[in-house]
Amino acid sequence: MLLRPVGAAVASDAAVGSVRVGAGDAIETVIRLRRLPPATTRAPRSAPSSRGTGRDTRADRRGRGRPRDVERRPPRWWTVTAVTTSVVVPVYNDPDGLSTTVESLLAQDTDDYEIVVADNGSTDETSDIAAAFADSEPRVRHVVEGDVQSSYAARNAGIEAAAGDVIAFVDADMWVERDYVRGVTRAVADREYVGCRVELVAGDGTVARYRRASGFPIEQYVEEHGFAPTCCLVVTRHLLDEIGGFDARLVSNGDLEFGRRARRAGFALTYEPDVTLYHPARSTLRSVLSQNYRIGRGREQLRRYHGERFDVRPLADPRNVLPVHPGRFADSLDAPAARRRDLLVWYVIACVQKWARTAGTLAQRRAETAHADGYGESD
Numbered sequence: 001m002l003l004r005p006v007g008a009a010v011a012s013d014a015a016v017g018s019v020r021v022g023a024g025d026a027i028e029t030v031i032r033l034r035r036l037p038p039a040t041t042r043a044p045r046s047a048p049s050s051r052g053t054g055r056d057t058r059a060d061r062r063g064r065g066r067p068r069d070v071e072r073r074p075p076r077w078w079t080v081t082a083v084t085t086s087v088v089v090p091v092y093n094d095p096d097g098l099s100t101t102v103e104s105l106l107a108q109d110t111d112d113y114e115i116v117v118a119d120n121g122s123t124d125e126t127s128d129i130a131a132a133f134a135d136s137e138p139r140v141r142h143v144v145e146g147d148v149q150s151s152y153a154a155r156n157a158g159i160e161a162a163a164g165d166v167i168a169f170v171d172a173d174m175w176v177e178r179d180y181v182r183g184v185t186r187a188v189a190d191r192e193y194v195g196c197r198v199e200l201v202a203g204d205g206t207v208a209r210y211r212r213a214s215g216f217p218i219e220q221y222v223e224e225h226g227f228a229p230t231c232c233l234v235v236t237r238h239l240l241d242e243i244g245g246f247d248a249r250l251v252s253n254g255d256l257e258f259g260r261r262a263r264r265a266g267f268a269l270t271y272e273p274d275v276t277l278y279h280p281a282r283s284t285l286r287s288v289l290s291q292n293y294r295i296g297r298g299r300e301q302l303r304r305y306h307g308e309r310f311d312v313r314p315l316a317d318p319r320n321v322l323p324v325h326p327g328r329f330a331d332s333l334d335a336p337a338a339r340r341r342d343l344l345v346w347y348v349i350a351c352v353q354k355w356a357r358t359a360g361t362l363a364q365r366r367a368e369t370a371h372a373d374g375y376g377e378s379d
Helices: 055-062 095-106 126-136 151-161 180-187 206-214 218-225 237-243 254-264 285-306 326-332 340-366
Strands: 085-091 113-119 140-144 166-169 193-201 233-236 270-280
Touching (some): 085 095, 085 151, 095 113, 095 126, 095 180, 113 126, 113 151, 126 140, 151 166, 166 180, 180 270, 193 206, 193 218, 218 270, 233 237, 237 254, 254 285, 285 340
Parallel strands (some): 085 113, 085 166
Antiparallel strands (some): 193 233
16 A cells, blocks of 8 residues: 555645736746747657657667757746746656655645656556646646657656756655755755655565665665666756766666766765655565566666676676675665564565576576667666
């Protein structure tokens, strides 16, 4: 069951400060047209593409992460308050998660922001829900990436459409507090690149308890590995103009590749503990193994596409199949197990996770192309 704080859901009139401006209204407003995107930036999945039919060609052309130069025109709505911050929400086939995220973002205590829902060609009612939000809430925009099914491609579509000079990323199914937008805007007032705190929210199942105990160590990622997960990342438009967006060819580890590229370009990443996002913990073993299998595939793609920048462990290394070191496992837990039996089960889960990553790496190595079958999953 998805847990979220009371008050996350808000009424449709929560976007205080925004008004629709008709052609006959005599309201003058200052809007930075340089950042305003076209009303429709992507064709739906069902529409034919005019850019060819070869998936490899599209991915190779767009996968480098540099957003395309597009003419930025005013969208179908204008706001009296200029957009400072754009919150990009990538989504694929998750209508409930999208509703949770957008509702919490609409409840913000400021009005100089927009929400860009970047739909990755969803095949269920997700697109309808995104469109309904955009129709009823002037602050919400809906763009579709229907050519390449990759969460990083969806984020790039959101970047391309965003009007703000601050770009924040929040995954669909997460939620935030009322001061989130003010917090991320303030966080990059004198910085270009930050990772925010993420708190896992879990039920009482064995897998959920393990995920909660293992935590989401954003500070460790930032300080020891030089990257922040995309679910809590905040960047400036200037940084994106300098290094480009995400590598859409990757099914996982795109945040790590982005972080290394930013560091090489001279951008310093910092951790912002005062801005918290809430993330529902995976609660089934199947979902945990699927995630780790995808991580393994992403590691092999890093070796293939960016081997000169990443020291990826060889597939034949016996450490790939050895059980997790018990000491390292214990050190990785943020909270101790209440029962000895739980600790043993958690250790088994940690070992199986590791083997799932190895299996993903092996499967990707055997794939016909470096990104074969990768666009069927969302990160």
